[in-house]
Amino acid sequence: MKRLCTALSWDIEASGQSCKAPAVRGWKVCRFHGARGGAPKGERNERYVHGERTQDAMAVRRAITELIRISREAAVSIGFDQTGD
Numbered sequence: 461m462k463r464l465c466t467a468l469s470w471d472i473e474a475s476g477q478s479c480k481a482p483a484v485r486g487w488k489v490c491r492f493h494g495a496r497g498g499a500p501k502g503e504r505n506e507r508y509v510h511g512e513r514t515q516d517a518m519a520v521r522r523a524i525t526e527l528i529r530i531s532r533e534a535a536v537s538i539g540f541d542q543t544g545d
């Protein structure tokens with residue numbers, strides 16, 4: 461028995477057609493309408509690595525800080541030192 465996607469997203473309603481794609485096993489919708497894409501409960505928690513995200517954010521912040529430092533040094537080197545001596 462093949463189940464079909466039950467998704468009724470805005471694009472389907474707008475076009476007046478139902479999604480005829482086969483549903484992903486264990487899901488009521490096809491993969492185009494959310495199955496697997498958002499990861500089911502539990503799996504998402506397992507995959508979520510808080511420390512990693514935090515490190516990413518810190519790396520971005522460090523990069524920005526470094527950019528500011530470099531641009532400030534560049535400004536100084538061409539005579540636009542706003543901090544003065």
Ligand SMILES: [Zn+2]
Nearest residue numbers: 465479490493
């Ligand atoms: Zn679908």
